[in-house]
């Protein structure tokens with residue numbers, strides 16, 4: 209049995225995708241080596257003249273978003289960025305181009321303009337062009353006050369952004385997002401569209417505010433004379449830090465040393481969610497222009513001593529988009545961290561059963577006293593396997609819908625007292641195969657969990673006044689549509705879990721009504737009647 213101490217368990221992850229906040233700002237990050245980043249010499253300013261290049265001008269086919277007037281701000285920013293990349297030593301294959309994917313609501317992306325073979329180099333970025341705490345101009349006195357890699361990079365980026373034209377990174381900042389659809393930026397009303405999903409509890413805005421206010425702001429106030437940044441009000445600083453944090457979450461990489469990159473694409477490995485937290489983070493210009501779409505991943509970043517190299521990991525045909533790997537994320541997490549949703553991640557959808565729900569249903573269904581439930585949970589905790597919540601996956605997922613930890617917990621909870629005492633004496637746990645009693649308990653947990661979602665999709669998309677949310681085409685409508693997909697996905701997973709349990713129960717399943725949904729509807733009705 210896999211034992212994980214708290215936190216999300218990421219199964220068969222190809223990139224280390226950690227969760228949580230400070231941890232909110234934790235995105236598509238890979239394993240790294242602190243020493244490597246520390247060895248980087250401070251970055252010299254990019255001073256090369258822009259807009260003088262020949263092969264990356266608007267007339268070249270490298271870039272395909274020409275508009276008639278040539279005045280498109282999106283376009284001109286892209287061109288300045290391309291110029292800047294060249295100045296900073298980034299080498300790009302002639303087989304790819306930065307593309308305008310706004311029509312697909314995907315911003316910029318990278319597309320093959322010729323067939324590309326497997327394992328071909330797409331571009332390389334010198335380590336000195338990666339924006340890190342060390343390569344930024346953040347004064348040494350401030351750097352040395354900061355230990356946390358997230359907070360350090362947030363401050364370094366905020367510092368560079370605030371320098372405006374003085375910053376060597378200006379053309380890069382100009383192609384980074386100014387606004388976000390990540391959950392951090394959803395209003396309370398918009399978050400209501402996600403009612404039932406555990407994702408809304410994972411945003412962590414308050415803990416970020418606390419870390420910014422208690423750690424970053426005081427450091428800046430101490431070094432006021434040295435930084436323009438310190439002239440901002442506390443509120444403006446928090447806004448800027450959130451913007452930088454959200455950018456890092458969706459764009460930054462963990463900086464690996466070549467020796468640490470031993471795991472290969474497609475290899476099965478597991479990582480607990482905190483593994484990437486302490487690694488040095490960096491913004492890798494151009495590598496972060498690749499979008500991602502679940503299993504359509506066809507490129508990967510490789511770490512060499514003095515540069516990072518993006519290579520294909522499969523043959524790519526002309527016209528195809530190049531995709532990086534953000535990991536096997538449920539759509540709720542893709543939305544939370546990256547602010548978009550595509551069907552291709554649906555296969556990774558989960559719903560979470562909070563430990564509190566397990567406790568409540570156990571007490572109700574098994575008529576067990578609070579103390580009895582706690583004795584068992586305490587034992588589970590002593591064994592180091594108690595979690596705040598348990599993810600349930602698609603029935604078709606490789607390891608099945610229920611994790612071993614969840615199964616063992618349920619089996620433990622339903623044991624008769626004498627059997628539990630025996631188990632405890634032997635310092636053992638039940639086998640990870642659901643007993644019949646555990647299946648019955650699980651079915652009730654699923655019913656309760658399902659009742660936490662609105663009875664139909666329209667309920668979650670009504671705003672608090674009961675009206676359907678804003679008109680089509682608005683940002684609010686876009687967010688509502690994304691939320692509907694998340695909630696539908698989670699409800700599907702719930703239905704699949706219920707089907708699995710019913711199947712396993714077989715003849716032992718003497719339900720009052722035929723379907724899971726009917727039982728949930730009855731529960732809703734009973735609840736309503738009780739409140740009348």
Ligand SMILES: C[S@@+](CC[C@H](N)C(=O)[O-])C[C@H]1O[C@@H](n2cnc3c(N)ncnc32)[C@H](O)[C@@H]1O
Pocket residue numbers: 312313314315316317383384385458459496497498499500501545546547548550
């Ligand atoms: C690393 S950046 C990729 C470059 C980005 N498209 C841009 O224009 O800056 C990650 C962001 O790209 C967008 N993105 C990535 N993959 C996407 C996809 N398959 N569909 C839509 N948007 C996507 C999301 O906004 C995400 O937060």
